[in-house]
Amino acid sequence: FGAALRLTSWVLKPVQTLDAAAHGIATGRMNSRVAASGGPPELQRLARSFNEMADNVEEVLEQQRAFVADASHQLRNPLAALLLRIELLALELPEGNEEIASVRTEGKRLTQVLDDLLDLALAEHASAEISLTDIGALTSER
Known part of the structure; x- marks a missing residue:
């Protein structure tokens, strides 16, 4: 019975660790x-693969964040010039x-969209703030 318990623990501990991660x-x-x-070697290989996958996902998210931040910065100057011409x-x-x-209202809306994109790109792990939006007012505005 003791050997079965140790074997089960040996097999399930890596599974529990993977589950937590x-x-x-x-x-x-x-x-x-x-x-x-x-x-077991299969679970050790699975753990290495999991870490590689997590590294890749984190890298892709960072690239996406950098792209959004760069794009919003790049769009600010042309938008400011356009608003000035208006x-x-x-x-x-x-x-x-x-x-x-x-x-002017649309220009302000676009400026807010760029600000929101930049905030989103810079918000690493900030908690989300939920707010109510009056869809009727938003629809009539559009």
Whole structure:
């Protein structure tokens, strides 16, 4: 009975370790890895493969974050120039022009989208903030 218990423990300990690391990654702890431990050669190979997979996933997420941050930075200058040109054109239009007001609103919305993208790219493991949005008001605005 003792030998069966030791054998079972030898086989299941690496599985429990893998399960804990997989749960860690699933819940956002991207640095979760499996420490080298005993167990059958197949489970040792699985642990190494898991760590390689986790490294690749973390690298891809970092590349995506860097791309989004770079893209939002690159789009800021052309958008700022466009908004400046809109303001210059607005000087030539009669006061209270509805079309220029609409263009300004869209410009502000695009600026906010870029700000949000940059915030998203820079937010490593920040907790998400849930907020309510009035879909009816948003729809009528569009």
